[in-house]
Amino acid sequence: MIARRSIxxxxxxxxxxxPFMGSAINIALPAMGKDLDMDxxxxxxxxxxxxxxxxxxxxxxxxxxxxxxRKMIFMTGxxxxxxxxxxxxxxxxxxxxxxxxxxxxxxxAMIYATAIAILTSSFPREERGKVLGINVAxxxxxxxxxxxxxxxxxxxxxxRSIFALIGLxxxxxxxxxxxxxxxxxxxxxxxxxxxxGSIIYGISLALIIFGFPKMPGLPGIAFILSGLAxxxxxxxxEKKAADPLLxxxxxxxxxxxxxxxxxAFINYSATFAxxxxxxFYLQQIKGLSxxxxxxxxxxxxxxxxxxxxxxxxLSDRVEPYVLASSGMGLTVIGLxxxxxxxxxxxxxxxxxxxxxxxxxxxxxxxxxxxxxxxxVNPSYYGIASAALGTMRLTGQTVSMGxxxxxxxxxxxxxxxxxxxxxxxxxxxxxxxxVFAILCIPGTFFSMKRGKIRE
Numbered sequence: 001m002i003a004r005r006s007i008x009x010x011x012x013x014x015x016x017x018x019p020f021m022g023s024a025i026n027i028a029l030p031a032m033g034k035d036l037d038m039d040x041x042x043x044x045x046x047x048x049x050x051x052x053x054x055x056x057x058x059x060x061x062x063x064x065x066x067x068x069x070r071k072m073i074f075m076t077g078x079x080x081x082x083x084x085x086x087x088x089x090x091x092x093x094x095x096x097x098x099x100x101x102x103x104x105x106x107x108x109a110m111i112y113a114t115a116i117a118i119l120t121s122s123f124p125r126e127e128r129g130k131v132l133g134i135n136v137a138x139x140x141x142x143x144x145x146x147x148x149x150x151x152x153x154x155x156x157x158x159x160r161s162i163f164a165l166i167g168l169x170x171x172x173x174x175x176x177x178x179x180x181x182x183x184x185x186x187x188x189x190x191x192x193x194x195x196x197g198s199i200i201y202g203i204s205l206a207l208i209i210f211g212f213p214k215m216p217g218l219p220g221i222a223f224i225l226s227g228l229a230x231x232x233x234x235x236x237x238e239k240k241a242a243d244p245l246l247x248x249x250x251x252x253x254x255x256x257x258x259x260x261x262x263x264a265f266i267n268y269s270a271t272f273a274x275x276x277x278x279x280f281y282l283q284q285i286k287g288l289s290x291x292x293x294x295x296x297x298x299x300x301x302x303x304x305x306x307x308x309x310x311x312x313x314l315s316d317r318v319e320p321y322v323l324a325s326s327g328m329g330l331t332v333i334g335l336x337x338x339x340x341x342x343x344x345x346x347x348x349x350x351x352x353x354x355x356x357x358x359x360x361x362x363x364x365x366x367x368x369x370x371x372x373x374x375x376v377n378p379s380y381y382g383i384a385s386a387a388l389g390t391m392r393l394t395g396q397t398v399s400m401g402x403x404x405x406x407x408x409x410x411x412x413x414x415x416x417x418x419x420x421x422x423x424x425x426x427x428x429x430x431x432x433x434v435f436a437i438l439c440i441p442g443t444f445f446s447m448k449r450g451k452i453r454e
Contacts, residue, residue: 004122004123006180006181007118007119007122007180007181007182008119008122008123008131008134008135009180010173010176010177010180010181011115011116011118011119011135012134012135012138013138013173013176014074014078014111014115014173014177015111015115015135015138015139015142016138016139016141016142017081017111017142017166017169017170017173018081018108018111018112018142019139019140019142019143019146020142020143020145020146020149020166020169021085021142021146021162021163021166022047022050022143022146023142023143023144023145023146023147023150023275023297023301024146024147024149024150024153024162024166025046025047025146025150025159025162025163026047026146026147026150026275026276026279027146027147027150027151027154027279027290027293027294027297028150028151028153028154028159028162028290029043029046029047029276029279029280030043030279030280030283030284030290031154031158031159031290032046032097032159035158035159036093036094036097037094038094040280040407040411040424041404041407041408042094042098044276044400044403044404044407045098045404046097046098046101047101047276047400048209048397048400048401048404049098049099049101049102049105050101050102050104050105050108051105051393051396051397051400052102052105052205052206052209052397053101053102053103053104053105053106053108053109054105054106054108054109054112054393055105055109055205055390055393055394055396055397056105056109056201056202056205056206057105057106057109057110057202058109058112058113058389058390058393059113059198059201059245059246059387059390060193060198060245061073061077061109061110061113061114062113062114062117062385062387062389062390063193063194063245063246064193065113065114065117066117067193070114070117070118071114071118071181071182073110073113073114074110074111074114074115074118074177074181075174075177075178075181076110077107077108077109077110077111077113077114078107078110078111078170078173078174078177079107079170079174080103080106080107080110081104081107081108081110081111081166081170082107082166082167082168082170082171082174083107083167084100084101084103084104084106084107085104085163085164085166085167085170086163086164086167087100087103087104088100088101088104088163089160089161089162089163089164089167090160109389109393112385112389112392112393113385113389114385115135115385116132116135116369116373116385116388116389117384117385118181119131119132119135120132120373120385121378127316130309130312130313130316131312132312132366132369132370132373133308133309133310133311133312133313133315133366134309134312136304136308136309136312136365136366136369137304137305137306137308137309140301140302140304140305140308140361140362141301141305142301143275143300143301143304143305144298144301144302144304144305145298146294146301147275147279147293147294147295147296147297147298147301148291148294148295148298149165149294150162150290150294151289151290151291151292151293151294151295152290152291152294153165154290155289155290155291192242192243193243194238194241194243194244194245196237197234197237197238197241197244197245197246198245200230200233200234200237201230201231201234201245203230204226204227204228204229204230204231204233204234205227205231205394205397206227207223207224207226207227207230208223208224208227208228208231208398208401209227209397209398209401210223211223211224211227211401212224212398212401212402212404212405214408216409220405246387254375254376256371256372256374256375257372257375257376257384257387259445259446260320260324260368260371260372260375260388260446261372261387261388261391262391262442262445263324263328263364263368263442263445263446264368264372264388264391264392264395265391265392265394265395265398266395266438266439266441266442266445267328267331267361267364267365267368267395267439267442268391268392268393268394268395268396268398268399269395269396269398269399269402269435269438270331270335270395270399270435270436270438270439270442271331271335271357271361271399271435271439272395272396272399272400273399273400273402273403273431273435274300274338274357274435275297275300276400276403277403277428277431277432278293278296278297278350279293279297280424280428281341281424281425281428282296282297282350284421284424285343285421285424285425285428286343286347296347296350296351297354299351299354299355299358300354300355300357300358300361301358302358303354303355303358303359303362304358304361304362304365306362307358307359307362307363308362308365308366309366310362311323311327311362311363311365311366311367312366312367312369312370314367315366315367315370315371316370318367320367320368320370320371323363323364323367324363324364324367324368324371324446325443325446325447326360326363327359327360327361327362327363327364327365327367328360328364328439328442328443328446329360329443330356330357330359330360330363331357331360331361331364331439331442332436332439332440332443333356333360334353334356334357334360335357335432335435335436335439336432336433336436337353337356338353338432338436339429339430339432339433339436340429341425341428341429341432342425343421343425364446368446369388372384372387372388373385373388399435402431402434402435403427403431406427406428406430406431406434407423407424407427409427410423410426410427410430411423411424411427
């Protein structure tokens with residue numbers, strides 16, 4: 001029992017770190033733009049480069065963790081995450097900042113690929129929903145504290161102090177993880193690592209994301225179609241590979257696994273850019289300070305933090321599809337209401353909608369994670385965790401891609417500066433319209449998944 005609690009403690013700390021960084025940095029984006037002379041699209045890439053890297057490397061690291069041990073990949077990820085966070089703090093130009101953020105995403109991918117797998121393999125099935133709920137709550141706690149602490153630090157010491165704090169926290173976690181985590185056995189050592197599949201998968205995903213800001217022009221269409229063709233080629237290669245990166249045949253016919261992952265992808269595609277958009281709205285349209293913006297943006301993640309453990313525990317008794325589908329329905333309502341934002345919208349209106357979305361996210365995330373991990377054999381926990389993480393990160397990246405596309409379409413390449421408040425307001429509204437519509441089929445997939453218990 002003590003060993004399990006130690007594992008829960010370490011994985012919870014690591015799971016807290018990455019969302020804390022993301023939400024804190026979103027608050028600091030306007031300050032970065034003024035310091036490094038970056039427009040809204042470039043600032044979007046500060047977030048998107050991290051997500052793209054994490055999504056590209058997540059499956060490969062998940063497979064490597066199943067082959068060579070999860071602790072090794074987990075520890076490497078924390079160390080690399082710390083180093084690249086310090087590099088971001090020292091970045092002196094737009095290019096260096098985006099490159100360091102891309103490298104930071106690789107470290108994050110190692111953590112994403114292993115934390116849930118380590119946790120799931122350490123607890124019996126009847127306790128899984130509870131501990132996954134605690135883990136999800138730590139993610140939302142990071143999201144809760146990030147805006148407030150990030151806004152305060154940006155006002156007092158500048159945006160670089162956020163990256164310095166992240167690097168310091170990761171450094172502190174490293175020796176704790178080294179001591180608390182047990183060395184796990186290699187669960188699969190046969191065959192060679194699927195380098196060709198990894199490369200094709202990474203390039204395909206990158207092409208799709210690069211295409212979004214260029215839509216609906218011909219280059220954007222060409223990028224996205226090429227990326228989709230690459231993903232089709234990837235699935236064909238994986239079907240024939242001796243030791244594939246993603247064992248498609250294993251999950252084929254597993255309706256709960258497939259539809260739960262689809263629902264996760266759509267949910268994150270429709271919701272992740274919320275804080276990114278509201279940060280610009282509150283600071284550039286409403287003229288609020290980073291500190292006040294951070295406090296306002298706490299409402300949603302605080303609600304998620306409080307309710308996620310309860311939703312996770314409830315999913316041990318109630319079928320996850322019931323809870324998750326209810327959460328998706330609430331999300332559609334909340335996003336639709338946010339599409340009505342105007343410069344005169346009250347802060348109370350914004351906070352209430354965040355609370356509604358927080359309830360929806362909590363009902364969806366923990367039960368959906370429980371459904372995915374409970375639908376596979378324990379020997380595939382690593383790759384299942386990585387697959388779910390890939391859906392999350394790919395969805396988050398697509399969410400940012402849609403936002404960048406709205407900026408490019410409505411504001412134009414010459415008008416994407418922070419001073420174009422009218423174009424910014426219109427872009428934000430239309431982004432929420434797209435997100436609300438996108439979430440509707442996610443509700444269908446969530447309901448369609450079926451039961452995890454007979």
